[in-house]
Amino acid sequence: MANVFADTLLKQYPERADALCAVIAEAEREGESIVSAVERTGLVDPALLLGLVAKYHQIDCVVADDYPLDAVLIDGLSLAFLRMHSILPLKIMPDGKLLLAVADPWQTLAIEAVGIATKRKVLIKAASARNILDHIDRLAPEVVSGEEPEFEREVFGQDPPVVELLNRIFSDAANARATDIHLEAERRVFAIRIRVDGMLRLLLQVPHAMGRGLLARIKILSGLNVAERRLSQDGNMRTRIHASDYDVRITTFSVTHGEAAVLRLLPGSRNLMRLSSIGFSEGDLFRIQSSLSLSSGLIIATGPTGSGKTTSLASLVSELNTPERKIVSIEDPVEYQIPGVSQTQIRPDIGITFASALRSFMRADPDVIMIGEMRDKETVQIGVQASLTGHLVLTTLHTTSASGAITRLVDMGVEPFLLASSLSLVIGQRLVRVLCPHCRDSVEMSPPFSEMVLRQVGGKSGRAVRLFRPKGCLHCSQTGYRGRVAIFEVMTIDAKLQELIRLNASSQELEAMAVSSGMKTLIADGYAKCLAGLTSPEEVIRVANG
Ligand SMILES: [Zn+2]
The missing domain is CATH 3.40.50.300 (P-loop containing nucleotide triphosphate hydrolases)
Incomplete structure (x- = not known):
């Protein structure tokens, strides 16, 4: 979510800032819509939240008349996907564009995925997640949560929408400084995660058919056998993201619910470090x-x-x-x-x-x-x-x-x-994550390292020193670390x-x-970097033992 918007929200409710920060951090970790998560807690007046979202994106709010009497194009989309992202197709406009109600306009990939699946350009209006979910339930009452007909439109590796979606995934991964992209078929959806600073986070979930299309496209680009879905395969491809060349190393393998792939992104011309x-x-x-x-x-x-x-x-x-x-x-x-x-x-x-x-x-x-x-x-x-x-x-x-x-x-x-x-x-x-300088907390504590480690850095056990802990803020996506x-x-x-x-x-x-x-x-050098405020003792211990 845009930091500016989160700031606006926190300014509206300064007395609830801590609680809101915690909700935002949890949602970001889970890859869930932050707007929906905030709305669900009841910490913020729903009408005010909706107004802020609409104003920020300069879009209209959905009014009662906008909701359709019958489902629009829902046949072409997985309901699990629409529920998960709180998106509802409202109507097809005279110019052929598809109007969507969305609770969280920041979910650009999910919104784009609807456009790709329906082969239409999309327009959005803001609505509360609660309203959207109620209407999805009303339009598709026969579907109870659980098994539901999966969107099974045949998607081929060369299909332009899949090409666009893959380009968007590469672009978002590069923007987030990701080193790897993980694509995996799970029980109900196909998940796309990225690894940033060594930690995996959810980027997007799409219907299985679209996931298979992505894997097929990746295999075609890297010279792998598209028909082979059970045996593991390794390949390479080159791609251009934001005017930089990347070597991408690909491994595909099968998992319980289908197929998975890991893509390692290697910048083609990385800057040499002194x-x-x-x-x-x-x-x-x-x-x-x-x-x-x-x-x-x-x-x-x-x-x-x-x-x-x-x-x-x-x-x-x-x-x-x-x-x-x-x-x-x-x-x-x-x-x-x-x-x-x-x-x-x-x-x-x-x-x-x-x-x-x-x-x-x-x-x-x-x-x-x-x-x-x-x-x-x-x-x-x-x-x-x-x-x-x-x-x-x-x-x-x-x-x-x-x-x-x-x-x-x-x-x-x-x-x-x-x-x-x-x-x-x-x-x-080893690589350790660097504490976010905007929010790290300073603490007096006796370092959780052995006598042998302390001695190498000129310290003694039992003596408290000033160390730092991660906290989380808007600059570091609430992780407490950056780089x-x-x-x-x-x-x-x-x-x-x-x-x-x-x-x-x-x-x-x-x-x-x-x-x-x-x-x-390693641990002693890590401790020296803790004393310098670069990282935390728990991060050094996590990485050195991993
Ligand atoms: Zn921070």
Whole structure:
């Protein structure tokens, strides 16, 4: 909902602002209409609410005469959908447009979906949700809540309305800074959710037939088999959203009530971040610069999917990107364009794999080699070999901690003595949500972290410090957070750690040794960022344990 409108509402009822904020936050979390939710609570006079909505959108209110005696076009629409979004078709205008009563004009996607399903341009008037629902019940009395005839108009992937709806979903997802779009057939509706700052939220629910149309369209665009609805498929497509190119990686799979898909949005040309501006502490930056100044060795950024390790890797490489150095990269996909670096995208279909590209790179004798990810034994072997023969090799690995990267590489077949000689630095990381600066609450509390963590940041247990908590306001969609920042652990492989690696030590032993040499663990770096007011202790704990 537009913040301006919510502000107007809160100004009308200052004494109920807290209660209204809570209702708005709950509705936003559930993906429900905020106007309907506010109306239902009775906190606001319904006539006044309706007047505010109509005035804000400069539209008329529905009057008693507008309501039809018989259902208009309801056959073409799912009643569950109309009820859920409090939308009622009123009449077809002389110019062929469809007039709708809507309780919440901000639900533009749902309103547009009605236009798409009925193949008509729509006009809207404001009405209270209560009135709309009463009229839906009056017009369709035979339908009790529960099973009802689903809207089954055949929708094909190339149908223009589905094309428009998919474009709108992409556009809304990009505007919300979403990283993923989830489409899933549920029991009664087909749900479209987006992931923003790591959290899923509902964007829209549409009838099943329209959901199938969307999936068909997505499959056509990404070269997948449209008829295959049971087996999982993976594909790629490129799309343009708001004048920016995106690579979209698609996975489809079947679920209890039909089919589902996850679309990961990768901006085609993401802005490179300077190493100094992605959230490393002074000490960690110094450790990283030291390893980057060496002419050979292996540097690894590690973390789970979506932990920001590719961003760190690109920043490390761009730090090395000077004219006298020859830098090559092999990636899947190329997420950041780095000027002056020769970047290759893997293409297994024509024989370009991480391993085959690496072998041909070695003949070109580069100074720096960036490997997007070490996924298989062969890539690991060649990467380690390259780092032992005078090349600086930078890569990412999928593990949960810096120390875990070492044991993982040994598991993947690297001889411990070779790893001890080649490995120079491991960066472990996660993304935590940043507290909204407009509403964060400051609290005096004793930090909920272990003695070991507190000591790394120079603190003592039992002493209260000033920390911050999320609250929620109109600037942060009531979540209390806005944007994300990385927390890190930066492990320099010194002589003591080399010795432990040769002895095949466990990841716990490796981590304890690193901490005794001055490494701050992920949680300790997270605690430092709590003290700086960037994030909250519960967010650090949630992310570090996830
Ligand atoms: Zn806020």
